[in-house]
Amino acid sequence: MLAEIKKQFYNDTLRELEGINGKLSAEELPVNEHAVIAEKIFTISHQISGTGPMLGFNSSSVLSRKLEKTFYHIRSGEREITPQLLWQTKRAIEAIIKAISEENSQKEF
Amino acid sequence: MEAHDITLLSFQIQEDTFAVDALQVDHILEVPPVITSVPNTPSFMKGVINLHGNIIPVVDMRIILDKKDITNGADTSIIVINPTDQQDARLGVLVDMVKEVIETKRELLKETVLEGKKGMIDTFEGTLVLNDEFIHVIDLKNLTEVVVK
Amino acid sequence: MIDKFRAKFVEESMDNLHDLEEALFLLEKDMENKELIERIFRAMHSLKGGGAMFGFNHLSDFTHHLETIFDWVRNGKLKVSTDLISLTFSAIDQINFLLKTGDLSKEEDIQNQKVFIQRIQAFLTVTNSPSDAASVNTASDQEAGESEEKSYLISFIPQKELLQNGTNPLYLLDDIHALGDALSIAYTHKVPSLEVLDASANYCIWQVLVSTAESINEIKDVFIFVEDECELHVDLIAETAIVGQPEVKALVSKALSSNILLTPDDFKKGQWAPKSQQPAVRDEKKKVAVKEHKISSMRVSSHKIDELVTLVSELVTIQAQLSLYAENNEDPTIVSLTENIQKLSRQLRENAFDISLIPLQSELMRFQRLVRDLSKDQNKDIDFIIEGGDLELDKNIIENLTDPLLHILRNSIDHGIELPDERIAAGKAPKGTILFKAFHSGANVIIEISDDGKGIDPEVILQKAIHKGLVEADVQLDKKEILDLLFVSGFSTRDVVSDVSGRGVGMDVVRRKIANIRGEVTIESEKGKGTLISIRLPLTLSIIDGLLVAVGSNQYVIPISAIDKIYALEPSQLKQSFNNVVVIDSEQYPYIDLRKVFQEEEKESAEVIQMIMVKAEDKITGVIVDNVIGEYQTVVKPLGKYLKKQEIISGASIMGDGTIAMVIDTSRLLHNRKLKK
Numbered sequence: 001m002l003a004e005i006k007k008q009f010y011n012d013t014l015r016e017l018e019g020i021n022g023k024l025s026a027e028e029l030p031v032n033e034h035a036v037i038a039e040k041i042f043t044i045s046h047q048i049s050g051t052g053p054m055l056g057f058n059s060s061s062v063l064s065r066k067l068e069k070t071f072y073h074i075r076s077g078e079r080e081i082t083p084q085l086l087w088q089t090k091r092a093i094e095a096i097i098k099a100i101s102e103e104n105s106q107k108e109f
Numbered sequence: 110m111e112a113h114d115i116t117l118l119s120f121q122i123q124e125d126t127f128a129v130d131a132l133q134v135d136h137i138l139e140v141p142p143v144i145t146s147v148p149n150t151p152s153f154m155k156g157v158i159n160l161h162g163n164i165i166p167v168v169d170m171r172i173i174l175d176k177k178d179i180t181n182g183a184d185t186s187i188i189v190i191n192p193t194d195q196q197d198a199r200l201g202v203l204v205d206m207v208k209e210v211i212e213t214k215r216e217l218l219k220e221t222v223l224e225g226k227k228g229m230i231d232t233f234e235g236t237l238v239l240n241d242e243f244i245h246v247i248d249l250k251n252l253t254e255v256v257v258k
Numbered sequence: 259m260i261d262k263f264r265a266k267f268v269e270e271s272m273d274n275l276h277d278l279e280e281a282l283f284l285l286e287k288d289m290e291n292k293e294l295i296e297r298i299f300r301a302m303h304s305l306k307g308g309g310a311m312f313g314f315n316h317l318s319d320f321t322h323h324l325e326t327i328f329d330w331v332r333n334g335k336l337k338v339s340t341d342l343i344s345l346t347f348s349a350i351d352q353i354n355f356l357l358k359t360g361d362l363s364k365e366e367d368i369q370n371q372k373v374f375i376q377r378i379q380a381f382l383t384v385t386n387s388p389s390d391a392a393s394v395n396t397a398s399d400q401e402a403g404e405s406e407e408k409s410y411l412i413s414f415i416p417q418k419e420l421l422q423n424g425t426n427p428l429y430l431l432d433d434i435h436a437l438g439d440a441l442s443i444a445y446t447h448k449v450p451s452l453e454v455l456d457a458s459a460n461y462c463i464w465q466v467l468v469s470t471a472e473s474i475n476e477i478k479d480v481f482i483f484v485e486d487e488c489e490l491h492v493d494l495i496a497e498t499a500i501v502g503q504p505e506v507k508a509l510v511s512k513a514l515s516s517n518i519l520l521t522p523d524d525f526k527k528g529q530w531a532p533k534s535q536q537p538a539v540r541d542e543k544k545k546v547a548v549k550e551h552k553i554s555s556m557r558v559s560s561h562k563i564d565e566l567v568t569l570v571s572e573l574v575t576i577q578a579q580l581s582l583y584a585e586n587n588e589d590p591t592i593v594s595l596t597e598n599i600q601k602l603s604r605q606l607r608e609n610a611f612d613i614s615l616i617p618l619q620s621e622l623m624r625f626q627r628l629v630r631d632l633s634k635d636q637n638k639d640i641d642f643i644i645e646g647g648d649l650e651l652d653k654n655i656i657e658n659l660t661d662p663l664l665h666i667l668r669n670s671i672d673h674g675i676e677l678p679d680e681r682i683a684a685g686k687a688p689k690g691t692i693l694f695k696a697f698h699s700g701a702n703v704i705i706e707i708s709d710d711g712k713g714i715d716p717e718v719i720l721q722k723a724i725h726k727g728l729v730e731a732d733v734q735l736d737k738k739e740i741l742d743l744l745f746v747s748g749f750s751t752r753d754v755v756s757d758v759s760g761r762g763v764g765m766d767v768v769r770r771k772i773a774n775i776r777g778e779v780t781i782e783s784e785k786g787k788g789t790l791i792s793i794r795l796p797l798t799l800s801i802i803d804g805l806l807v808a809v810g811s812n813q814y815v816i817p818i819s820a821i822d823k824i825y826a827l828e829p830s831q832l833k834q835s836f837n838n839v840v841v842i843d844s845e846q847y848p849y850i851d852l853r854k855v856f857q858e859e860e861k862e863s864a865e866v867i868q869m870i871m872v873k874a875e876d877k878i879t880g881v882i883v884d885n886v887i888g889e890y891q892t893v894v895k896p897l898g899k900y901l902k903k904q905e906i907i908s909g910a911s912i913m914g915d916g917t918i919a920m921v922i923d924t925s926r927l928l929h930n931r932k933l934k935k
Contacts, residue, residue, distance in 0.1 A: 085482060146811070147904060157901075157920075163895065256900050
């Protein structure tokens with residue numbers, strides 16, 4: 001049962017992250033999409049830092065918590081999205097993808 | 110000149126004394142209980158021995174020098190030479206007795222003059238006369254050519 | 259110390275290039291493949307980063323431009339094209355050159371590199387629309403108005419845990435370098451000695467000087483996800499672009515040698531002239547290796563492996579002596595200890611030998627490259643198919659195999675495969691095929707290279723051989739014998755000077771080189787249809803599973819892989835046999851009596867005759883021995899150069915008691931028998 005949930009979590013998270021990564025890879029993200037992607041990144045990073053460790057995905061929790069924090073500030077308007085920030089976000093997301101896929105392949109479900 | 114110093118290892122084959130360049134000698138061994146014969150080889154090829162996990166072919170110098178009445182005794186030894194310093198070029202040479210190490214000078218070598226041919230050996234590096242004894246220095250290059258032939 | 263790192267970097271980069279080439283080949287077949295594009299980008303990226311770190315500044319600069327291209331590609335700004343792939347292939351050669359020579363000093367080389375970089379940049383400008391130029395991080399920032407550039411000193415002092423959160427500081431430094439002209443200083447004096455070094459911890463401190471038009475916040479944003487794990491200072495040090503000026507470089511080298519971090523005050527004294535119009539030498543970074551988080555493979559010098567293999571062989575031999583002693587002494591403690599040691603040394607041996615084998619794959623890239631380049635040069639369309647690339651061989655064999663294989667492939671392209679319209683005229687598909695196939699066959703490894711090109715006309719070969727005086731004019735030869743003339747030394751035509759070899763040119767060399775590793779090469783060809791060259795290699799120097807048998811007073815090993823069955827025959831069955839053919843289960847088999855081959859005396863008293871059925875070249879032949887002793891896994895050792903002529907014996911094995919058993923090359927044995935008939 002737990003294995004089932006883990007698998008589900010991994011698949012969903014990965015799909016979501018890759019979706020975001022794809023968006024960030026596109027030349028320049030149109031400004032009108034900023035809010036949508038910020039919301040998405042906030043949600044997924046919240047999920048990874050919250051649920052991840054429970055299901056055995058530990059290594060990415062520090063980084064995802066940072067993402068979560070940053071995008072919390074962006075949502076609340078305390079911080080602006082800059083191209084550099086999006087670039088670093090892409091780096092972070094790539095690192096998370098790498099970390100969770102490594103953890104996933106190490107586990108025998 | 111130091112470059113002219115040579116070190117020889119002399120050995121006895123029946124009544125004759127020969128020598129080889131000591132720098133090209135790897136080991137001196139007692140004759141092991143078994144020398145594994147290799148089929149379809151010339152009679153001087155005694156076979157192969159196991160030296161620290163490596164296979165070394167052994168030739169009988171007495172047959173190469175065309176001696177008769179060959180017997181192995183307590184002093185019979187194998188001199189392992191390594192003319193090119195490569196693992197696969199090592200060769201065991203069976204002799205009646207290993208004698209001594211001689212420090213000498215290359216200038217003292219005289220041209221080898223032998224009564225009759227010495228078996229399959231064509232050339233010697235020279236002959237050293239020491240205490241009225243003739244020591245013929247074997248040309249290892251020539252020896253290995255004979256073996257490969 | 260740094261030299262050591264440099265050597266390591268070059269070595270690793272060669273691997274990286276290898277990977278790059280492989281990805282490029284695949285990309286050529288599937289130009290949309292995101293994963294491959296990413297792989298290429300990563301490879302360029304690490305070459306750039308590593309290059310800068312180890313003082314390969316020209317390399318770093320060069321790969322920087324390529325990285326930009328592939329960054330565009332992966333972001334969908336640029337499409338992969340055959341031209342781009344060809345450019346990248348030649349870039350790989352340039353990278354190779356840069357790795358080997360280090361920074362360029364010859365004016366000619368520097369000019370060449372400049373021209374090359376312009377070619378690369380042409381790719382960027384052709385597709386570079388105005389809106390693209392505005393994109394920030396990755397595109398070349400040369401266009402940015404230089405007057406607006408300011409210079410900053412960034413001090414990045416990470417905590418030890420930095421690496422553990424999946425952050426690669428080199429990426430961050432890269433991003434800074436992408437903002438403008440930058441100089442990095444890595445302070446490594448806090449890196450502890452190896453004994454106490456924690457590979458997952460970071461000990462480095464970096465300072466970066468950057469001249470950029472970007473705002474200070476933009477710079478700080480680079481470190482947004484590591485700010486908790488580091489101390490970060492970004493200070494404005496000049497209102498103009500000063501990076502690259504000699505005074506700045508002097509400060510940097512002073513900081514590097516003294517290990518004292520630069521402060522903003524250090525720059526106050528300078529009177530900075532506006533940046534000159536000449537492009538500053540970029541990427542003069544000096545950093546030191548940062549321990550990568552995970553090591554999945556490592557490099558060991560082949561010399562060490564040879565030594566290991568030798569030691570392990572000795573251990574196995576001595577262990578077998580111990581087993582023998584234990585058996586004879588019936589001490590239960592020793593017996594059980596010996597058994598354990600036996601198990602361990604067996605595993606150790608298997609491991610050691612496994613390490614010493616390398617997959618053929620490692621050389622295949624060169625072959626692919628050759629086929630690709632030559633076919634492009636000659637406007638030929640060739641599909642190069644590889645089968646069995648994962649086959650593992652002794653590294654000594656592989657080393658000696660590469661040149662002959664390259665030669666054979668070259669011949670196939672130059673003289674085998676026709677031009678597309680010639681092929682169409684001959685009723686073939688315009689695209690030719692070269693098949694490279696490697697597989698195990700009995701106790702051998704076979705490598706076949708076949709093409710569907712125009713084949714070899716035996717008549718032409720024969721005429722040429724007659725003309726060269728290699729054979730008499732009235733000689734009667736069958737086709738196989740004629741093709742064999744290709745391997746005769748003196749057949750080669752050296753009067754045609756070109757880098758394109760003539761079919762037959764150097765085939766004598768090919769045969770000789772293969773013979774050196776105790777291999778055999780044969781050729782088959784059908785005029786108009788194609789050519790097949792097949793190389794048969796022994797497994798010398800590797801371990802084999804063998805059947806230990808006795809003949810006369812000696813023991814021999816027959817490779818199990820060559821054995822089909824073993825029969826016990828009544829002596830009467832042989833007596834009825836005629837012309838060395840025996841009938842077993844109503845099948846006729848030719849047989850060889852090893853006792854006769856080895857000139858041993860036959861033991862007349864034997865009640866049963868052991869006949870080992872050996873297969874070679876699809877035929878089964880019986881081999882008679884005195885006695886079958888049992889199965890052994892054994893190390894095949896070479897007999898040395900003095901016994902090379904001994905064809906039937908391919909090597910020798912040292913048994914547990916230190917005695918020697920000779921390993922029989924069954925196919926030579928059967929082959930020789932045929933010849934004698």
